[in-house]
Amino acid sequence: MKKLKASKFAPRRTLLSVLLACSVMGAVVPAMANKADDTLIYAAGLEPENVSPYHNNAREGIILSRLAWDTLIYRDPSTSEYKPMLATSWKWEDSTNILLTLRKGVTFQNGDAFSADDVVFTFNYVNTPEAKVVTRQNVNWIDHAEKVDDYTVRVVLKKPFPAALEYLSGPTPIYPAKYFNKVGIEGYSKAPIGTGPYKITKVMSGEGVNLERNENYFTDSPVKKPAIGKIKFQVITDPDARLAQLMTGAIDWTWRVPSDQADELRMMPNLQVISSETMRVGYLAMDTASEQQKDSPFQNKLVREAVNHAINRSALANELVRGGSRPIYTPCFPTQFGCDSSAAIEYKYDPAKAKALLAEAGYPNGFETDLYAYREMDLAEAMLGDLRAVGIKAKLHMLTYAALRKEQRSGNVPLAFQTWGSYSVNDASAMISVYFKGGADDITSDQKVIRYLEKADSSVDPVIRKENYTAAIKAISENAYWAPMFSYSSNYAFSKELNFTAYPDELPRFVESSWN
């Protein structure tokens, strides 16, 4: 463990610098992570409430999903090409039937052979109400799957769904039918089995997950057999505790480091930092549909426009988030298919206009409300400040993600600072349709928008799709249902001993990592 650059820390002539002078005396902390014992320890703040990939919607869950499970199709993150994974080939029989040929000789981590039964089981199970899949949009386009023979499956769609391959290569990992039926969801969440390059050896609620390389991983996988032997995922809720652990070498990798801290970490000899824009969009959501919010000021379109004009998007993006972040006006990420930036109104930062709009709406002195948030309290506070400047006095409530989702679905959240990373799916349906198509998380319930999205999501014609997404974006933007604010950048900070590549889909792929 190298010494840190001491002079960075201390204000001049303080006790601290005296103590620092003594620090030459010795570092006695043994390095616990890393190269020496071939164990990569990565830490993140959120814990998936259930490691079973269909039963959480945390990004940390997706990371695990890609480590321990495989999907039928693989999308190469650098070329965006679809490559064979558990399926060796696939073909659209018509607009609602996909025929897939499966790979032979693949085994699950418990030794069970992989076959058509597993695919059929998985896709049919996740569409039952008892499965309680968290993000229904990921699977409810599938009507059912049927076995043609042991290594051929037909996936039958409810209606034409052009993004099907995108979903088959993302949030639809394959479960072992026999094992799952034996242990049930409860047993599965404690000892999950997949076909993936790493095997989950231990799930400790509140603490993390241990993984080991799957030595029997099939060699033809587009994901090569991993270089690192063991991986530990550690839940460290406090972001500063994560930094402290990284600086002291107790962990090798962490992410979502605020830009201010990232700049400081960059200076450290034992660490490296990379930043890039991600598909994640930060937005303010205003509840206009729930019964409890009937009398909320946000029912008034003028108020929602005022909120849009009150937020200083460029200050948020360029001063606070930084690292590639930019202002966003669409309820989706601009590179996603169908996410037409020109359809959205660019609400300019204009506090005076916001005040005028509030006055026009009958709130000349503003009003009091509650802002709920689950991450980045400093950004939430910047929003509070912007809102306060126009007269909207909001109280901040920081909740965990699960708690916030629950409160919001129960209609108790008038205003929320939320973010969405679209499961890294490069299609507008992965964001707009989750929040505006009448699902559990739709707090707008605009029937017109719902109709546009239903059309857009079910057409195979790209022109029709585009048209309808554009119409939906236009309606959402004109009604100011949301105040989309900025895209996220992600700062990854990790040990110099680690080789790590970041992708714009904000999905760390430790499978590709190795030691220097």
Added chain:
Amino acid sequence: MLVFIFRRLLVAFSVAITVSIVSFMLLHFSGDLAVSIAGPDSTAEQVEQIRIDFGLDKPVVFQYFDWVWSALQGDFGRSYYFQDSVMSLITERMPVTLTLGAVSLALATVVAIPLGVIAAIKQDTWVDRLALTIACVGQAMPSFWFALTLIVIFAVNLHWLPAGGSSTWQHFVLPAIALGYYATPAMMRLTRTGMLEVLGSDYIRTARSKGLSETSVIFKHALRNAVIPVVALAAVELGFMLGGSIVIESVFSLKGLGQLAWDAISRNDYPVVQAVVLIIAVFYIVLTLLADVLNAMLDPRLRVR
């Protein structure tokens, strides 16, 4: 004596029952449990089914007895958030908190008693005053701030000790200092007062007049008597530490009971919250009971009010 212990036991037992009622009510003020358990996507029928399955349709008094009865058998129900029973979550986390408490208490004792003795022997000199000043300043420091300061200095800048986690004994040093520090002033003061009291007593005067050496007087005779109330106080302090470890555990990301309670509070996971409140309270009740018995045992000679 036996009567005293018996009466004290009775009080402790009934306090435990009252506390269990309080922690049970905590859950019941948190809203409709059936809805919480069923989850946000559930239908009205599912909620009704759960209400029946979990016995939530029965009067609150019955529910309370059900809960206590299961709790006595070690079953605190299931966590709303984790796919796990509350009891297994607690047994998983308990060792960390107990270790933290024990190490903190040991550290506090090792510091407080010698300081208290020295302060008493050197009464009204600068040593005495320094000890009292440290005690005074120490009690004014917010524990979370002290803990952060320790991390910044000793973990991040000096690299002497780890900043968080619980895998080796080194991991417990900083949290134990942060937690134990707050018990030190009270224990030091009590040692000092006790020592002053004993040193001024006839009993010590006799020992001195018999020509025993000062060291022997102080350590063999005086300290032995002065230290027992301190031990009793230490038991009580341990109880406080278990309750106060929530802050320290969250700052040092120790996965103990405190962190569990904190996570549960922020997730509205009330079965876990009430179980932890009850368990910590019971610990405290048992520890104060021990302290009282200890104090009573030496009451005849020294503890004359």
Added chain:
Amino acid sequence: MSESTLSLNAATSGLPVVPEWRRIMNRVVGHRGLLLGSSILGVIVVLALLAPWIAPHDPFAQNISQRMIPPVWHDKGTWDHIFGTDKLGRDYLSRLLYGARISLSIGLLAALISGLIGTTLGVLAGYFGGRVDAVISYIITTRLALPVLLVALAMASLVGGGSVETVVVLLGLLLWDRFAVVARSTTQQLREAEFIASAKVIGASTSYILIRELLPNILSALIVVMTLEMAHAILLEATLSFLGLGVQAPMPSWGLMISEGKSYMFFKPWVIAIPGITLMLLVLAINLVGDGLRDMNAPEGRN
């Protein structure tokens, strides 16, 4: 909290005598701790009261281009922001000054509420003894068995946390135990005193005796407890706010300031050092005043 009831009883066991004004002054001046404590406390109170007039900036006004300016003694500091600015560009000194109002008012109000509850219970228990005493002692024991911080956090999250009022009520309802213990023991000592007996003889009502005769005589002991509980309440408020369940953003609570500055502590330590030291000074000052008052009440010296 960590002060045990054992030492508390010992400390307040002397009958409180009301010394004449001159003797008090002499002792105040002679008692360095009390003098120091009351000076610091006085300064903080005055600054808090004058905050709207002396604060250099609006404590809520954010200016993102002026963020994270270091304090004036630092190389890059400016006199415009003596203690620098926070991550949203808000003036740290101004927030600190307004934060003093939060800490002081929460401390004072919570101590008043808990004082009212605790004194009532304690006096009743001490004066009537017997069954009343047994019941009230039982309530006190139960209250002591509950982990304060944990219950405070759970309650705060139940009621939704947030406002200063919630925190005051919450702490007021939780911190009355020491008042009760002290009021009870001092009342017990005075119950048989001559002036109480003579009041009874002339047919004074019980409430008259308790309020007009007894209370003034145990007041000095209660004021000592008051200071301790104020300090305690201030620390607890900071802890609750630090954990996110106390006073909510954007209020400039000192605990919240430490919590918000935490992510900068490794690189810009002043961000947590300044509110932390201020908080410590305030609590220290109150404790010193409390200790000083206790010493003055006790006939012989300290402890």
